[in-house]
Amino acid sequence: MTTPLIECRHLDKWYSGVHALKDVSLTIRPGEVVGLVGDNGAGKSTLIKILSGVHEPDKGQILMGGAPVRLRNPKDAMRAGIETIYQYNSMVPTMSIARNLFIGREPLKASVFGFGLLDQERMRQESVQAIADVDLHLRSPDALVGELSGGQRQGVAIARAMHFKSKLLILDEPTNHLSVKETDKVIGFVKGLKDQGLTGIFISHNMQHVFQSCDRVVAMARGEIVFDHPVTETTLEDVHEHL
Amino acid sequence: MPTTSSQQTSDVAQASASPGRTRAPHATKRLLKIYLEKPELAGIVLLVVLIAIFEWRSDGVFLSTENFRGVLGILPEVALVATGVTLLMICGEFDLSVGSVFALMPMTAAIVMSNGLPFWPAVLLGLVVCAAIGLVNAVVTIRFGIPSFIATLGMLFMARSLTVVVSGGFPPLLPDEIPSWIFTQFIGPGQLFRMSFLWFIGIAAIVSALLSLTNFGNWVKATGGFLDAATSMGIPVVWVKTTCFVICSVLAGFAGLIQVLRLGSPLPSIGIGLELQAVAAAVIGGAALTGGIGTIFGAIVGALLIRVIDNGLVLSQVDANWFQFAIGALTILAVVANAWLRRMGRRIRVGV
Numbered sequence: 001m002t003t004p005l006i007e008c009r010h011l012d013k014w015y016s017g018v019h020a021l022k023d024v025s026l027t028i029r030p031g032e033v034v035g036l037v038g039d040n041g042a043g044k045s046t047l048i049k050i051l052s053g054v055h056e057p058d059k060g061q062i063l064m065g066g067a068p069v070r071l072r073n074p075k076d077a078m079r080a081g082i083e084t085i086y087q088y089n090s091m092v093p094t095m096s097i098a099r100n101l102f103i104g105r106e107p108l109k110a111s112v113f114g115f116g117l118l119d120q121e122r123m124r125q126e127s128v129q130a131i132a133d134v135d136l137h138l139r140s141p142d143a144l145v146g147e148l149s150g151g152q153r154q155g156v157a158i159a160r161a162m163h164f165k166s167k168l169l170i171l172d173e174p175t176n177h178l179s180v181k182e183t184d185k186v187i188g189f190v191k192g193l194k195d196q197g198l199t200g201i202f203i204s205h206n207m208q209h210v211f212q213s214c215d216r217v218v219a220m221a222r223g224e225i226v227f228d229h230p231v232t233e234t235t236l237e238d239v240h241e242h243l
Numbered sequence: 244m245p246t247t248s249s250q251q252t253s254d255v256a257q258a259s260a261s262p263g264r265t266r267a268p269h270a271t272k273r274l275l276k277i278y279l280e281k282p283e284l285a286g287i288v289l290l291v292v293l294i295a296i297f298e299w300r301s302d303g304v305f306l307s308t309e310n311f312r313g314v315l316g317i318l319p320e321v322a323l324v325a326t327g328v329t330l331l332m333i334c335g336e337f338d339l340s341v342g343s344v345f346a347l348m349p350m351t352a353a354i355v356m357s358n359g360l361p362f363w364p365a366v367l368l369g370l371v372v373c374a375a376i377g378l379v380n381a382v383v384t385i386r387f388g389i390p391s392f393i394a395t396l397g398m399l400f401m402a403r404s405l406t407v408v409v410s411g412g413f414p415p416l417l418p419d420e421i422p423s424w425i426f427t428q429f430i431g432p433g434q435l436f437r438m439s440f441l442w443f444i445g446i447a448a449i450v451s452a453l454l455s456l457t458n459f460g461n462w463v464k465a466t467g468g469f470l471d472a473a474t475s476m477g478i479p480v481v482w483v484k485t486t487c488f489v490i491c492s493v494l495a496g497f498a499g500l501i502q503v504l505r506l507g508s509p510l511p512s513i514g515i516g517l518e519l520q521a522v523a524a525a526v527i528g529g530a531a532l533t534g535g536i537g538t539i540f541g542a543i544v545g546a547l548l549i550r551v552i553d554n555g556l557v558l559s560q561v562d563a564n565w566f567q568f569a570i571g572a573l574t575i576l577a578v579v580a581n582a583w584l585r586r587m588g589r590r591i592r593v594g595v
Contacts, residue, residue: 052475053477054475073477074474074475074476074477075477078476078477084475086471086475090472090475090476091469091472092464092465092468092469092472092473092535093468093469093535094464094468094469094535094536095461095464095465095468095535099461099464099465102461103461103462103465103472103473103476103478104462104465104473104476104477104478105476106458106461108458111458114458115457115458115459116457116458117456117457118456118457118458118460118461120456144280147589
């Protein structure tokens with residue numbers, strides 16, 4: 001068996017007295033797309049926040065490629081190759097596509113202590129390329145993200161993750177607030193992850209979407225993982241029974 | 244964003260690449276869209292219109308060298324404050340304390356000078372005081388999670404009070420030997436500018452470049468445009484906001500110093516109401532209270548508009564008490580016009 005891309009070992013998390021995550025262990029192999037389902041308050045978001053560096057676990061360990069890592073903030077997680085796409089909060093609507101693609105990771109022509117001149121030409125060129133890579137057709141990298149539809153925005157977010165060669169892409173309910181047509185587009189992006197050599201965690205309320213696009217279903221309830229099977233060996237009803 | 248020229252070229256390339264469209268209308272449409280969406284457009288239009296009206300009403304006195312020398316001589320003071328306030332507004336925060344800091348900085352510098360400290364160290368000390376106030380504004384706003392409107396409203400009163408207290412009721416005289424010519428000397432063709440104008444242009448250019456050409460500027464816009472996105476992309480938002488608060492305070496204090504050197508005496512009452520003029524300038528120039536949108540150039544246009552109205556009303560022999568009415572009406576007009584222009588721009592689809 002290949003080395004797992006990421007491994008969570010016995011994670012625990014309390015929020016002011018609430019035991020949000022109870023001894024959660026989860027292993028994800030490279031190239032897998034895992035669907036994470038569960039009710040509100042089941043612990044999905046907590047687990048995702050730990051993996052994306054927003055929170056640190058109170059107990060437990062995270063390993064990437066077999067080596068323990070500490071994800072103290074989103075930057076740490078991004079450096080480790082974990083990129084998270086939230087339902088709507090990963091793009092700044094008042095900024096252009098090119099600028100959004102490089103927020104926090106801007107290519108610089110010259111810099112002192114991490115500050116410096118933006119390489120705007122490179123930002124523009126690379127964003128055109130990155131967007132074309134996910135089969136999204138946008139004319140200009142200078143268009144404001146606020147002018148894009150919800151599905152296009154998620155497309156740009158996915159293009160961003162791919163451009164930075166992320167290893168693990170976490171999609172946190174990326175289809176909320178989207179029309180049916182836009183949702184299909186995003187599901188298409190998720191299906192395409194594997195071809196791009198990415199591993200993914202896809203969080204959704206919609207079991208259909210998970211079965212359409214993932215290799216494995218992991219269900220959480222009351223802060224624990226209660227179900228973990230490949231989609232080919234299970235059914236919708238099966239998962240529902242465990243929630 | 245100074246991307247217009249390259250947008251044009253890429254546009255031409257695209258237009259020629261798509262044979263279905265004729266080249267010229269597409270390029271024109273895109274240019275129109277770009278300009279309609281520029282936040283400072285309404286301010287520029289208003290400025291041109293007002294200058295034309297005042298020039299006509301004053302029988303040509305308004306644009307005379309003597310008169311414009313007066314307008315440009317005072318401009319740097321309000322424009323520097325507006326520059327800082329705009330930077331902070333783009334970052335998604337707000338500073339009402341700038342008018343008080345405007346008075347406190349030169350008062351501090353004057354007092355330490357009258358106690359024997361040389362000019363430049365005194366100025367430096369004054370600016371450090373401003374930076375400290377900006378830092379307090381930032382800490383109170385961010386650490387305690389209260390709106391910067393409230394935090395800096397408190398600072399408005401505190402800094403003003405401090406100014407009066409340290410002045411002891413009798414403002415100190417500025418020493419004779421200080422090099423105030425560095426800020427007040429008239430220069431340029433027809434002695435049109437004061438030296439302060441050069442300082443202001445230099446600083447505004449630096450802040451503007453900071454915003455549009457550096458990664459820091461990208462972080463400022465992201466922080467103000469959508470805080471959650473900026474945080475999740477790993478931008479040090481607390482640090483970015485704090486820096487903007489400090490820059491805003493320091494610029495306000497520096498502007499106060501320029502005014503005091505021009506007037507020759509540090510009065511504790513200068514800058515009252517200036518914070519609102521600065522916000523008006525920023526807003527006329529297209530900055531949004533919600534953050535993320537605005538330009539330094541727009542703020543300068545806004546500040547110039549305020550100076551032009553002040554001066555133009557006098558020349559047109561309108562009762563000077565209409566000044567505030569005019570500023571207020573213009574602020575509202577500019578914002579409404581801006582929103583309308585942006586909607587027009589949005590409606591022009593150039594195949595995004």
